[in-house]
Amino acid sequence: MSLATGATLLAGGSATMLGAASSTMPSLATNSVWKLGGDLPVNRLGFGAMRITGDGIWGWPPDRDNALKVLRRAVELGVNLIDTADSYGPEVSELLIAEALHPYPAGLVIATKGGLTRPGPGQWEPNGRPEYLKGCVEKSLKRLRLERIDLYQLHRIDPKVPMEESLGALKEMQGAGKIRHVGLSEVAPEEIERARKVLPIVSAQNRYNIGERKWEKTLVYCEKEGLGFMPWSPIGGNRGLKPGDALEAAAKAHGASVVQLALAWLLQRSPVMLPIPGTSSVAHLEENVSAAKLKLTPQEWKTIDALAAQGG
Numbered sequence: 664m665s666l667a668t669g670a671t672l673l674a675g676g677s678a679t680m681l682g683a684a685s686s687t688m689p690s691l692a693t694n695s696v697w698k699l700g701g702d703l704p705v706n707r708l709g710f711g712a713m714r715i716t717g718d719g720i721w722g723w724p725p726d727r728d729n730a731l732k733v734l735r736r737a738v739e740l741g742v743n744l745i746d747t748a749d750s751y752g753p754e755v756s757e758l759l760i761a762e763a764l765h766p767y768p769a770g771l772v773i774a775t776k777g778g779l780t781r782p783g784p785g786q787w788e789p790n791g792r793p794e795y796l797k798g799c800v801e802k803s804l805k806r807l808r809l810e811r812i813d814l815y816q817l818h819r820i821d822p823k824v825p826m827e828e829s830l831g832a833l834k835e836m837q838g839a840g841k842i843r844h845v846g847l848s849e850v851a852p853e854e855i856e857r858a859r860k861v862l863p864i865v866s867a868q869n870r871y872n873i874g875e876r877k878w879e880k881t882l883v884y885c886e887k888e889g890l891g892f893m894p895w896s897p898i899g900g901n902r903g904l905k906p907g908d909a910l911e912a913a914a915k916a917h918g919a920s921v922v923q924l925a926l927a928w929l930l931q932r933s934p935v936m937l938p939i940p941g942t943s944s945v946a947h948l949e950e951n952v953s954a955a956k957l958k959l960t961p962q963e964w965k966t967i968d969a970l971a972a973q974g975g
């Protein structure tokens with residue numbers, strides 16, 4: 664698969680093929696780098712390290728060497744934002760990251776999370792009790808072989824624990840120098856506002872992709888407030904993207920895959936967008952990372968946006 668054909672098409676006549684004319688063109692994001700928390704420059708296309716564990720995000724992967732290869736290749740390709748969580752495996756994803764990449768290259772940002780426990784494969788239960796969360800931070804530091812975690816995200820707000828108490832624990836860890844920045848996951852704008860009364864929040868990580876835009880308001884809030892927005896399942900996760908024929912045809916016209924088109928669409932959607940596609944495959948990783956090179960014209964972007972909204 665090559666993007667060369669796509670580039671030619673982009674420079675040439677693909678807009679004619681794709682585009683219904685419109686007077687209002689979106690202004691598309693062109694920045695390749697975003698400063699997380701205002702001080703950590705990251706290339707906007709990151710890597711999600713959830714899929715390098717065993718089935719059901721449980722235990723060790725069937726091919727451990729391959730998982731290490733995927734992580735090392737991501738960094739070689741210029742990825743410097745890796746998302747993980749203590750619950751991936753559990754523990755396995757963080758351990759593999761340290762095994763593959765420690766001592767870490769300068770500028771590599773590892774974003775981890777805590778606040779979800781794992782009763783078994785495919786099962787996830789929130790625990791936002793302050794003492795538990797403080798223990799999670801300490802254990803992630805050990806597994807990742809770090810003195811400070813650049814971005815620590817509260818994986819879920821625990822409905823049984825007031826958010827202020829959970830975040831109070833993270834604030835304490837930040838005060839002790841164990842966390843640099845704090846982010847949230849699966850949150851509405853009102854929840855971010857409430858959290859910001861406790862401590863600064865630099866990012867939100869919510870499920871979002873070309874076909875699933877339930878969290879649009881959170882994205883808009885992040886844009887307005889200058890927070891990073893890390894869409895999880897940016898290429899549809901377990902469910903895939905289920906593209907229709909029109910999206911398939913649009914991808915083909917760009918010499919790209921639907922996954923690449925979906926990632927390019929995301930990256931251009933907002934300057935604060937930090938997609939973290941996950942994979943257990945070097946070939947898929949290479950395909951995903953090269954999507955950052957695919958540039959859509961405003962007309963093409965708008966047409967693809969509309970196609971996806973109609974179910975492709």
Ligand SMILES: NC(=O)c1ccc[n+]([C@@H]2O[C@H](COP(=O)([O-])OP(=O)(O)OC[C@H]3O[C@@H](n4cnc5c(N)ncnc54)[C@H](OP(=O)(O)O)[C@@H]3O)[C@@H](O)[C@H]2O)c1
Binds near residue numbers: 711747868900951
């Ligand atoms: N905050 C949260 O609650 C939350 C929840 C879920 C995930 N996350 C984070 O978000 C990251 C991404 O989410 P995700 O893994 O659910 O979804 P995703 O990145 O949208 O999709 C990953 C799936 O797509 C496949 N895939 C990857 N690249 C592909 C390609 N080029 N062509 C075809 N298939 C491809 C992968 O299989 P292969 O392994 O075969 O490539 C995997 O099954 C995770 O790694 C994790 O860091 C966060």
